[in-house]
Structure formats: structure tokens, C-alpha cells
Amino acid sequence: MSNVFIAFQKNEDSRAIVNAIVADNPTAIVSDQPAMVKIDVPGRMVIRKSTIEGEIGREFDLQEMHVHLITLSGNIDETDDEFSLTWNQ
Amino acid sequence: MDMKVNKKLGLKERYNLMTRDLAWTPTYQAVKDVFPYTEYEGIKIHDWDKFEDPFRMTMDSYWKYQAEKERKLYAIIDAFTQNNGHLGVTDARYINTLKLFLTGVSPLEYMAHRGFAHVGRQYPGAGPRVACLMQSLDEIRHAQTQIHSLSNYNKHYNGFQNWRHQHDRVWYLSVPKSFFDDAVSAGPFEFIVAIGFAFEYVLTNLLFVPFISGAAYNGDMGAMAFGFSAQSDESRHMTLGLEVIKFILEQDPDNLPIVQAWLDKWFWRGYRVLTLVAMMMDYMLPKRVMSWKEAWEIYAEQNGTALFNDLARYGIKVPKGWEQACKDKDHLSHQAWNVFYNYGAAAPFHTWAPSEKDMEWLSAKYPDTFDKYYRPVWEHYAKEQAEGRRFYNGTLPMLCQVCQVPMFFTEPDDPTKIAYRESEYKGMKYHCCSDCCKHIFDNEPEKYAQSWLPVHQIYQGNCFPADVDPSKPDFNPLAEVLRWYKITQGQDNMDFADSPDKKNFEAWRAQATSN
Numbered sequence: 005m006s007n008v009f010i011a012f013q014k015n016e017d018s019r020a021i022v023n024a025i026v027a028d029n030p031t032a033i034v035s036d037q038p039a040m041v042k043i044d045v046p047g048r049m050v051i052r053k054s055t056i057e058g059e060i061g062r063e064f065d066l067q068e069m070h071v072h073l074i075t076l077s078g079n080i081d082e083t084d085d086e087f088s089l090t091w092n093q
Numbered sequence: 094m095d096m097k098v099n100k101k102l103g104l105k106e107r108y109n110l111m112t113r114d115l116a117w118t119p120t121y122q123a124v125k126d127v128f129p130y131t132e133y134e135g136i137k138i139h140d141w142d143k144f145e146d147p148f149r150m151t152m153d154s155y156w157k158y159q160a161e162k163e164r165k166l167y168a169i170i171d172a173f174t175q176n177n178g179h180l181g182v183t184d185a186r187y188i189n190t191l192k193l194f195l196t197g198v199s200p201l202e203y204m205a206h207r208g209f210a211h212v213g214r215q216y217p218g219a220g221p222r223v224a225c226l227m228q229s230l231d232e233i234r235h236a237q238t239q240i241h242s243l244s245n246y247n248k249h250y251n252g253f254q255n256w257r258h259q260h261d262r263v264w265y266l267s268v269p270k271s272f273f274d275d276a277v278s279a280g281p282f283e284f285i286v287a288i289g290f291a292f293e294y295v296l297t298n299l300l301f302v303p304f305i306s307g308a309a310y311n312g313d314m315g316a317m318a319f320g321f322s323a324q325s326d327e328s329r330h331m332t333l334g335l336e337v338i339k340f341i342l343e344q345d346p347d348n349l350p351i352v353q354a355w356l357d358k359w360f361w362r363g364y365r366v367l368t369l370v371a372m373m374m375d376y377m378l379p380k381r382v383m384s385w386k387e388a389w390e391i392y393a394e395q396n397g398t399a400l401f402n403d404l405a406r407y408g409i410k411v412p413k414g415w416e417q418a419c420k421d422k423d424h425l426s427h428q429a430w431n432v433f434y435n436y437g438a439a440a441p442f443h444t445w446a447p448s449e450k451d452m453e454w455l456s457a458k459y460p461d462t463f464d465k466y467y468r469p470v471w472e473h474y475a476k477e478q479a480e481g482r483r484f485y486n487g488t489l490p491m492l493c494q495v496c497q498v499p500m501f502f503t504e505p506d507d508p509t510k511i512a513y514r515e516s517e518y519k520g521m522k523y524h525c526c527s528d529c530c531k532h533i534f535d536n537e538p539e540k541y542a543q544s545w546l547p548v549h550q551i552y553q554g555n556c557f558p559a560d561v562d563p564s565k566p567d568f569n570p571l572a573e574v575l576r577w578y579k580i581t582q583g584q585d586n587m588d589f590a591d592s593p594d595k596k597n598f599e600a601w602r603a604q605a606t607s608n
Binding site for chain 1: 103104105147148149150154158161162165297298301302305306307309310317321324325327328329331332335382395396398399400402403406
């Protein structure tokens with residue numbers, strides 16, 4: 005199965021986002037690179053507002069991710085509560 | 094008193110209200126007169142409302158997040174400038190990657206701004222129109238922030254001062270320039286497949302991710318900041334590219350062969366432009382993040398395979414040229430930097446032969462090819478240079494009629510043989526660097542026969558300043574071309590070892606660490 009991926013600039017907000025992704029996607033592979041962090045997940049990745057809020061300790065609008073995003077790959081679906089990346093194969 | 098509390102709108106409702114619900118169908122004018130460019134390319138769209146941006150970004154949130162990105166960026170740029178951040182980079186060779194970026198890439202950002210403004214205006218659907226409007230604004234922001242960030246380097250280093258003038262004239266800059274001019278002179282659907290999908294989705298990771306990580310790794314907070322700020326918009330651009338291509342394919346089965354042909358063409362056009370990135374990653378960064386080959390494997394082979402498997406349900410195939418690009422990964426950067434080393438007198442940045450330590454890294458990253466084919470070349474140049482004969486090629490190279498890269502690429506299965514392809518059109522011969530470029534030429538000879546090829550133009554006498562008299566006995570054509578390029582001989586060009594940049598950087602660094 006192919007990986008979907010997402011990459012963020014390394015900063016305090018994205019640390020919470022990455023922790024939330026790892027918590028919600030047990031097969032996530034995190035790779036640390038200079039100034040950025042890339043997360044690969046086979047097939048499908050889900051990013052949940054509630055998990056991020058637990059990590060970051062405040063309300064979090066999923067669209068705030070745009071400020072820290074570097075790149076991603078996969079078909080996107082976004083609602084108020086959840087953001088997902090999928091390959092249809 | 095009872096207060097009626099309105100429930101906050103969900104993302105989907107808000108998106109619908111702020112995009113499609115703000116659009117209307119014209120009645121004073123016919124739709125086809127308002128949107129005159131939507132039919133001639135042969136693409137059939139039956140229902141524009143089927144397009145939806147999966148990010149569901151609306152203009153109000155767009156402004157909010159973009160403003161935040163700008164605040165972050167300029168705070169970093171100010172801090173970087175105030176603290177003489179440029180002296181913290183690994184060494185002054187690194188700064189040449191920024192010259193290449195400013196002359197080759199930033200003007201494309203501006204062209205992308207124009208291109209997306211144009212197609213945004215031409216699409217009858219409100220969804221793609223809003224997404225193209227945002228992308229158009231992003232692209233002009235990228236051009237501006239890159240120019241602002243790099244203007245700090247212009248205060249201290251040579252080769253930045255005439256970037257815009259040079260973009261329209263200098264030989265290798267015709268490669269990125271002609272790529273984008275080619276795209277913006279196509280129809281609105283071809284443009285979005287070319288730039289939104291083939292470039293942004295399939296290839297842009299290879300440009301920005303290694304460049305920004307490279308900047309961070311080499312201590313350049315300024316370039317890292319603008320790079321990240323731009324890249325945070327790229328995810329939206331990539332998504333637009335992917336959603337548009339899915340939308341077009343879902344609208345009508347007749348669209349498939351048209352889209353596939355554009356994909357074949359534009360994958361290859363974009364890939365050829367990335368030749369400059371390959372040599373930047375392997376040869377120009379003093380500290381390298383990963384090799385071109387590794388980046389190609391991660392962002393093209395693995396990710397591209399996943400993407401094309403996903404699109405297989407629409408009948409889309411891996412682009413023509415994909416296989417050759419995968420074979421070339423072991424050779425591309427070495428061949429490209431060799432050509433720039435040859436023509437180091439005619440570029441507004443410095444070139445150099447890799448050191449022994451650099452070559453150890455290259456051998457380790459390219460075990461099948463570097464020692465066998467390329468190390469001997471560099472050792473020869475180094476020996477010549479040590480004996481006071483630094484090689485500068487004074488003969489101009491033949492250029493490919495389509496990608497405009499000098500014809501140095503080798504045959505896919507024989508790295509010792511330069512690839513030449515030839516076509517005839519209206520009694521004239523045209524030369525291409527590869528089967529794919531020849532294929533592009535043969536499909537649209539009337540377009541590519543008009544290419545403004547820098548070498549041809551020099552030989553035709555079109556690249557000299559107005560005060561030149563070629564009939565004078567002391568006429569020096571190459572010196573006059575440099576003057577026309579606004580390259581200051583001995584200052585902006587030639588080997589890094591002899592450059593004022595190197596001398597200044599060392600002196601300033603010494604001042605920064607002691608009295």
C-alpha cells in the first residue's frame with residue numbers, strides 16, 4: 005500500500021499536531037529533517053481536532069494547520085473535526 | 094427577552110455560501126461571450142458546480158492565515174538582517190544557490206501570479222475561480238517575499254543586482270523563462286494541468302523541500318523563512334492541481350486523451366527545468382541534506398507511483414518520459430554542473446570544481462556512476478586549475494529547441510554518448526535533446542519553431558549593447574554579450590576561488606569573531 009504524507013515546519017504548534025497524528029495513526033512513520041518534520045502513513049492518515057486540542061491545551065481550528073504546512077500527498081477530505089489524506093487503490 | 098442564537102456555520106456550509114452562492118449566471122451577455130476560452134481546447138465540462146476545494150478555504154479565512162504568515166516571515170527577516178545573519182551561512186559558495194533562485198525562480202512566481210489571475214478569470218465555475226484567485230495572490234506574495242528577503246544579500250554580495258534584466262536574456266535562464274511562457278500562452282485548461290498538476294503536484298516538492306531544508310541546513314534563516322512561507326501555500330496549490338485534474342476527467346470521457354497528452358508534455362517540460370535543482374542539491378550546497386537521486390526516489394518515484402496508481406481509475410497512465418527520468422537520476426546533476434563549470438564566465442554566479450571531500454560524498458551517494466564517469470572529469474579540471482589553467486569554454490553550446498537546455502544529456506542507456514534528435518519543419522532542421530522534447534516539438538512545431546534560443550540569438554548578433562560596432566578589429570563578441578547581460582566581468586562571474594565574494598566573506602567572518 006502506498007503512503008500518504010504530510011510535512012510541517014518544526015515549531016511548537018506543529019509539535020502538538022505531530023503528536024496528535026502519531027496518537028491517531030498507529031502506523032505513522034515520523035522523519036525528522038532540517039527544520040521540518042515529515043509523517044508518512046500507509047494508505048490513510050487522519051488528523052483530529054480533538055486530539056490536537058488535547059495536546060496543545062487550547063481550542064484549535066484545523067485550518068490553522070495551513071500556517072505550518074509544507075507539503076502533503078493524497079486525496080484530501082476536511083470537515084470541522086477531521087482532516088484526512090487517502091489513496092484510492 | 095429571548096435571544097435567538099444563530100448556530101455557527103460548519104465548514105461545508107460556509108464554503109458553499111462564500112463561493113458558489115456568490116456566483117451568478119449572466120443574463121445581459123451570453124455565457125460564452127463572458128468566458129470565451131473554455132471550449133477551444135476540446136475539454137468538455139458539463140457541471141462546474143461539481144468542483145469543490147477539499148480544503149474548503151474561503152476568502153475570509155484566507156486573508157486571516159496569509160496575514161499571519163506574513164507577520165511571521167517579516168519578523169524573521171528583520172531579525173536575520175539585524176544580526177548579520179548572512180555571515181552565519183556555512184560558506185559563501187552557498188550564496189550562489191540564492192542567485193540562481195532569484196534569477197531563475199522568483200520571476201516564475203510572478204508569471205504564475207499572472208497565469209492564475211488569467212485562468213481564474215476565464216473559468217465559468219465559482220469553485221475553481223476562487224481557488225485560482227487565492228493561488229494568484231499567493232504567487233505574487235512569493236515573488237515579493239523572495240525579492241525582499243534576497244535584497245539583504247544584494248547589499249553584500251555580487252550577482253543579485255540585475256536579476257530581472259538577466260531573466261529575459263541570459264542563456265540558462267531561458268530554460269525556466271521559456272517553460273513558464275510556454276504554459277501561460279496555452280489555453281486555461283492546459284495551463285492548469287501544466288502548472289497546477291504536472292508542476293505543482295508532481296514536481297514542486299523536488300524544488301522547494303530540498304531547497305528550504307538545504308537553506309536551513311546551511312544556516313540561512315532568511316531563505317528558510319521565505320521558503321517555508323511560500324511552501325505553506327503550496328499544499329493548497331497541489332490540492333487545486335489534483336482536484337482540477339480529477340474534476341476534468343470525471344466530467345467527460347473525451348477529456349482523457351487530451352489530459353494525458355498534456356501530462357506527458359508538461360511532466361517532461363517541468364522535469365527538464367529541475368535539472369538546475371539537481372545540480373544545486375548535489376554540487377552547490379556546502380552541506381547537503383540529501384542527494385538529487387534520493388529526493389527523486391522519495392518525491393517522484395514513491396509518491397508519483399502512489400499518485401498514478403490512484404489516477405489509474407480514470408485511465409491516466411504514468412507520463413511518457415517517466416522511465417527515462419528515473420534512469421537519469423544517477424547522471425543528471427553531474428552532467429549539468431559540468432556544463433556550468435564550462436560556462437562559468439557567462440553566468441552571474443560562481444562555479445567551482447568539487448573538493449576531494451565533496452567527491453567522497455558524491456561517490457557514496459552515486460556508487461554506480463560517480464567514480465566511473467564523473468570523478469575523472471573533476472580531477473582533470475582540478476589539475477588544470479592548480480596549474481593556472483582553469484578551463485572556461487569559449488564555444489557556445491547547441492541548445493534543445495524545446496527545453497532550451499544545452500545539449501549535454503546522454504542517451505538513456507549509454508552515459509558516454511550525447512543524445513541528439515532532429516526534426517524537420519518547413520524546410521528547416523530543429524534539434525532536440527531527447528525523444529520527449531522531440532515529441533513535444535513534432536506535436537506543435539508552429540509553437541516551438543519560434544523559440545528564442547540564446548545561442549542562436551548571440552550568433553545572429555541580437556545580444557550586444559546598442560553602442561557596439563562588430564566591424565571594429567578589436568570587437569570581442571563574448572565580452573559584449575556579458576555587457577548586454579549586465580554581468581560585471583571578474584566580479585559576478587568566474588570561479589568562486591578567485592571571487593570578491595569569497596574574499597569579502599572571509600574578511601567579514603574574521604571581523605565577526607574577533608576585533
